Amino acid sequence: MNPFFFGPSERPLFGVYTHGKSGGGPEGAVLLCYPTGSEYMRAHRAFRQLNTLLNRVGLSVLRFDYSHTGDSAGHSEDASVATWLDDFDWAIEELKDNARVESVSVAGLRMGATLATRACVDRSDVEHLLLWDPIVSGGAYLDEVVGRPRPDGVVGVEGFPMTPSLREEIEHLDLTAAELTPKGMMSSILVAEDRPDYRQLADAWLGNGWEGSFRVVPSEGNWAQADPFGDALIPQQIIQSIVDELRVPTAR
Amino acid sequence: MRERAITFGPANLVGIITQPDPGVARPDTPVMIILNSGILHRAGASRTYVQIARALADDGITTLRFDFSGVGDSEVRKDSIPIEERFIQETVEAMDYMQTVTGQRRFMVGGLCSGGDGAFWAGLRDERVVGVWQIDAFCYPTLGYRLRRYGPKLLDPRAWLHSIKVRLVKSDSNEEKDEESFVKPEYRRVFPPREEVGAGLGQLLDRGVDLYFLFTGGLEEYAYETQHEETFPRLRLDDRAELRYIGDCDHTVTNRQHQRILVDDLRAWSGRVAGAEAAELSA
Numbered sequence: 314m315n316p317f318f319f320g321p322s323e324r325p326l327f328g329v330y331t332h333g334k335s336g337g338g339p340e341g342a343v344l345l346c347y348p349t350g351s352e353y354m355r356a357h358r359a360f361r362q363l364n365t366l367l368n369r370v371g372l373s374v375l376r377f378d379y380s381h382t383g384d385s386a387g388h389s390e391d392a393s394v395a396t397w398l399d400d401f402d403w404a405i406e407e408l409k410d411n412a413r414v415e416s417v418s419v420a421g422l423r424m425g426a427t428l429a430t431r432a433c434v435d436r437s438d439v440e441h442l443l444l445w446d447p448i449v450s451g452g453a454y455l456d457e458v459v460g461r462p463r464p465d466g467v468v469g470v471e472g473f474p475m476t477p478s479l480r481e482e483i484e485h486l487d488l489t490a491a492e493l494t495p496k497g498m499m500s501s502i503l504v505a506e507d508r509p510d511y512r513q514l515a516d517a518w519l520g521n522g523w524e525g526s527f528r529v530v531p532s533e534g535n536w537a538q539a540d541p542f543g544d545a546l547i548p549q550q551i552i553q554s555i556v557d558e559l560r561v562p563t564a565r
Numbered sequence: 566m567r568e569r570a571i572t573f574g575p576a577n578l579v580g581i582i583t584q585p586d587p588g589v590a591r592p593d594t595p596v597m598i599i600l601n602s603g604i605l606h607r608a609g610a611s612r613t614y615v616q617i618a619r620a621l622a623d624d625g626i627t628t629l630r631f632d633f634s635g636v637g638d639s640e641v642r643k644d645s646i647p648i649e650e651r652f653i654q655e656t657v658e659a660m661d662y663m664q665t666v667t668g669q670r671r672f673m674v675g676g677l678c679s680g681g682d683g684a685f686w687a688g689l690r691d692e693r694v695v696g697v698w699q700i701d702a703f704c705y706p707t708l709g710y711r712l713r714r715y716g717p718k719l720l721d722p723r724a725w726l727h728s729i730k731v732r733l734v735k736s737d738s739n740e741e742k743d744e745e746s747f748v749k750p751e752y753r754r755v756f757p758p759r760e761e762v763g764a765g766l767g768q769l770l771d772r773g774v775d776l777y778f779l780f781t782g783g784l785e786e787y788a789y790e791t792q793h794e795e796t797f798p799r800l801r802l803d804d805r806a807e808l809r810y811i812g813d814c815d816h817t818v819t820n821r822q823h824q825r826i827l828v829d830d831l832r833a834w835s836g837r838v839a840g841a842e843a844a845e846l847s848a
Contacts, residue, residue, distance in 0.1 A: 316570035316579045316638055327570065327581070329638055357606050357637065383608050384568070384581050384615065472611025472819030 451486030580631025606637025783816030
């Protein structure tokens with residue numbers, strides 16, 4: 314395991330890189346993209362487990378904290394979607410360098426899935442994009458966490474500041490937008506619950522010529538339901554399914 | 566301010582060192598070590614530990630925040646040391662490491678909940694500790710606590726009914742056992758006997774260790790400002806002990822105003838610890 318800082322010197326990003334165990338199987342690399350806010354804290358343990366299982370099947374992994382989150386540089390109050398999207402460029406290049414590969418897979422949970430789609434859909438070096446319980450609509454997400462009417466000023470969401478500018482950016486996130494339909498890469502949507510918004514996303518993409526897969530893998534736990542004692546969620550079934558999806562040998 | 570990621574000790578624990586800029590660095594100041602609370606990784610609940618480390622760097626203080634084995638990014642330890650002993654041992658390993666890289670032999674140690682517990686025990690074990698801070702430390706009921714917690718309920722028939730129902734509900738002891746790769750670290754907090762904690766606090770104060778306590782309304786066992794001092798009267802009399810109670814603060818300090826109070830308190834307290842240490846060294 315190699316914990317390190319990388320990226321731009323003015324706002325270093327924290328990441329953990331682990332090399333896949335070589336066993337003669339296909340080699341590859343996966344960028345794991347955390348959710349944000351309190352969901353990041355709850356998901357950290359699950360990401361470590363997913364990281365371990367991906368390594369076991371020979372895949373190298375980089376998981377990293379976006380700017381202004383976790384151990385990466387920046388105040389939480391200055392977080393922005395634009396900066397987070399920019400972080401993906403740094404992280405993907407860093408992973409390619411470390412794993413010595415030309416292309417990578419990208420898997421994200423909740424906001425991580427939404428950001429990953431925005432950041433990677435037009436990249437030619439992403440071979441598999443995997444969305445895990447994605448936030449389909451930024452507006453619907455905000456309805457859950459800050460409510461309507463939207464409050465003025467900075468509000469705390471489970472201990473993390475939601476500034477008006479961040480709120481504005483999240484408000485405009487909409488995965489069903491036609492230009493976000495992944496093409497020219499493998500793509501999967503894995504969800505723990507069969508919800509209308511997930512179906513709406515799959516239908517929108519299918520209507521736009523999407524050739525990826527949509528799968529419901531019933532798993533326990535609700536990422537959005539913060540636990541006052543910071544309990545971790547480890548939905549085993551869906552984690553194993555993600556490993557199975559990403560281990561599929563692909564031409565490199 | 567500069568941060569670097571490290572691994573250290575026999576268990577390759579993962580941590581982040583936050584160092585002040587050379588212009589503000591105070592090399593003679595004790596180093597701060599921040600300990601995990603429960604299974605929350607080293608960034609701390611609501612990223613509070615990151616805020617503390619960076620604020621202290623602005624004051625010239627170096628900080629290490631790290632993950633105990635099996636928590637956050639640190640691997641599970643191969644040996645079978647009991648968890649409470651592991652907290653102490655790994656805190657000592659953190660001090661050993663920071664002593665090697667900074668040359669500093671004095672430390673402030675603290676954390677939220679079980680992190681604060683670890684700081685307390687490590688402070689008793691290792692005399693390099695000159696300051697201990699705890700959020701929602703071990704505490705014990707007093708007469709004032711019982712009156713506040715149970716007084717209103719004694720007169721409420723619904724509370725009696727609820728109490729009876731709770732006792733009749735069978736606890737679920739058949740939790741599914743995770744397979745090895747999905748094991749979550751577990752820490753069930755056990756409050757030691759009051760006398761043991763009282764003796765420990767006495768030892769720390771006798772040694773000149775500075776103490777800071779924040780108690781929150783999120784801790785069921787704590788109900789009012791002076792409860793800790795009434796339990797341990799030595800604390801009230803000793804000017805090396807500081808305590809704040811925020812009744813409307815939750816256990817993990819999620820309110821941003823409360824986070825600011827905590828960070829400001831720790832900055833002020835650390836400054837005083839550093840000043841006291843400097844005075845003792847020059848005396």
